[in-house]
Amino acid sequence: MPDELLERLRRFQADAFPAQRGLFRHLVEQGQHPTTLFIGCSDSRLVPYLLTGAGPGELFLVRNVGAFVPPHDQSQGFHGTAAAIEFAVLNLDVRRIVVCGHSHCGAIRALYGEVPAAAQNLQRWLALGRDAALPVAEPGPEAWRRTEQRAIVLQLERLMDYPMVRERVMQRRLTLHGWHYVIEDGEIHVFDVQRGGFVPADQADNAGTGPYAMDDPEAGLDSSGVPVC
Numbered sequence: 001m002p003d004e005l006l007e008r009l010r011r012f013q014a015d016a017f018p019a020q021r022g023l024f025r026h027l028v029e030q031g032q033h034p035t036t037l038f039i040g041c042s043d044s045r046l047v048p049y050l051l052t053g054a055g056p057g058e059l060f061l062v063r064n065v066g067a068f069v070p071p072h073d074q075s076q077g078f079h080g081t082a083a084a085i086e087f088a089v090l091n092l093d094v095r096r097i098v099v100c101g102h103s104h105c106g107a108i109r110a111l112y113g114e115v116p117a118a119a120q121n122l123q124r125w126l127a128l129g130r131d132a133a134l135p136v137a138e139p140g141p142e143a144w145r146r147t148e149q150r151a152i153v154l155q156l157e158r159l160m161d162y163p164m165v166r167e168r169v170m171q172r173r174l175t176l177h178g179w180h181y182v183i184e185d186g187e188i189h190v191f192d193v194q195r196g197g198f199v200p201a202d203q204a205d206n207a208g209t210g211p212y213a214m215d216d217p218e219a220g221l222d223s224s225g226v227p228v229c
């Protein structure tokens with residue numbers, strides 16, 4: 001029986017890699033300098049490189065169930081996403097952090113349903129989205145969509161609890177972006193605090209920087225990063 005995955009690996013090196021050899025060599029010799037930390041859900045239908053048109057070296061990518069951000073202040077445990085945030089901000093000096101959730105998110109639906117008892121890590125992990133859940137007994141598409149979007153904002157708020165993130169946002173060296181990807185439409189809705197919600201990308205006037213925009217140095221920010229109007 002042919003090993004399809006092995007075949008794909010061989011095809012990559014033989015067919016795809018040669019066209020990018022120079023770029024990868026440059027990225028090895030000069031090191032990586034990605035400007036964006038992309039925190040996305042692990043869902044297979046979310047493809048960050050397709051959405052953003054990014055190529056090698058452009059996105060520092062973290063993916064997990066639900067695109068959740070764990071609290072910075074952890075007294076125990078291993079937190080790959082928290083470590084990645086610290087590395088991206090302190091070592092790579094990224095300029096943007098994108099939190100990208102999506103429609104039909106299994107993590108969000110799991111907030112309203114049963115999780116197998118054996119999935120103890122998943123059960124704990126889902127607590128990071130719990131505050132986004134709505135008080136409805138039988139959620140439908142609208143409740144799921146709202147919960148998906150509320151969960152994204154929740155993660156942005158938690159990002160602001162990371163001292164190195166907060167400091168850079170306040171210094172306007174870093175912007176935070178909340179995106180909700182609607183899979184069936186190929187459309188990103190970007191979070192815009194000033195408009196009070198998510199706006200389709202084709203109607204938005206920024207990539208979702210909301211209150212965290214760097215292009216308005218006169219605007220003040222309150223302690224939560226929301227502009228003082």
Ligand SMILES: [Zn+2]
Nearest residue numbers: 041043105106
């Ligand atoms: Zn998801």
